[in-house]
Amino acid sequence: MKYYLGAYYLMKLRKSNFGTFEGAKLYTCSTCINDSFIDAWSLSWTESGKKVNDETKSSFNINEMQIINIQKWADQKFEEEKIGWISTFTDLKTLIEYKNLFFPKDCAEILSINFPETETEELLSFFNSEESSFQEIGLSNNLNNRILENENDITIGYDLIGIEESGDFHSFHCHNLATELTEKFGIEINEFGLIKENNQWQEMVTFMNDENNGFASAPWFYVKVKKSIPDLEF
Template sequence: MNPLHESRLVSGGYLVARPAERAPFMDASLVPSRLQSASGCIAPIAPDTWAIDWASCDSAERSAAATRFGVPPERLAELIAWATRRFDVDFLWPNVFLTLEAAREFCATFVPADSDAFVLGLALASEDVEDFLQQTAPPPREGETGLHRCLARRLPPAEGGVRLGSEVLGAELGGTFHSYLCNGLERTFAQQLGARPNEHGLFDDHALARQCAAYAGHEDVGAEPVPWLAWVLLEYPRA
């Protein structure tokens, strides 16, 4: 494993997510049957914009999203009230918690004890932070995303997280992630760079993951035209 020391990491916030099943389009010889991801394209994440009362989501969409985390319909209104009250305080657009404590409070309040949901910490290597902040700075009169706000504090991740590996992620201006897996790049990374995912669907060698991220950003690759970087993922106990 590439020896990226935790002191060189800057926190990008915390997500509450569930493991994802390997999709049929993913290479089964490279990608594990269950994987962990910070991309909502790959893994369920809660809460998200559906949990904010003024967001443009219909009731069926809200209910389905909450049910994926074991939240019964009769508690949906309570969850929406909680997320809306905390929005822009410690729950940030579109789905990032500013602190580990806030993510754990959400889990303790709404996620059943037998759920496989977990708290996922996001972090960038310090040398990537300034470039990311410049590329994702909000236009005038627009609010910053949760990722931008968390990274701008330049604080290390909370202690107690277990490092799962590095995920190659492309960040949209709205603060959501695309994963390298969305683009079927696991085969290309293995063939061109010798990078193979670990048991979590992530990369153990962070320096190699950064090479993969640079490759994903090439125009001729055909991935989304967004900033691609290697993000370190850390798993934390829910309590």
């Protein structure tokens, strides 16, 4: 089965503070659980970018001059569609450039999410369709280009994600669903806090998208999560 690149993410993992995996690091790209080194604050024209809050400055150990430099770079890359809304990198080279320029010594995970063919078409019907109220986001822009997953990256598991109109997304962990999914579908959670490969993912997606089950009212998708360990120099 083909998988297409949704986006690369530069993530700062933090220990989960709730649920079954409290105290563990979960390798999801959801910013409900982990922090992204690039976000709305990185763009000068956003509300959070016009006045970056103290929590962000402290979390990423950045000062006003560094923020100005980050925003100058990010504004240009956004115009070039090398980064997207929100927190997405179109390619690994752009991500590495950003990390080398602004966060060379920080402990960060380079992750990507990749969509099966059917999930790709489903996402584009939500976010890239004239008939939809959802606007184009970084994920839909990338998937529209049908870029195959990077075979040099390492598959570390699978995530179920519910994507908001903003491009932010939830993970199944946001609802503390690991135990319920294990009981219903016999899944296994690996050492990265992700779902091991299984053949019931379509049933799980249907389950997550059933509004009667009370999950976040956003379209849910099944994605392959990959980890990149590049040389950090291109």
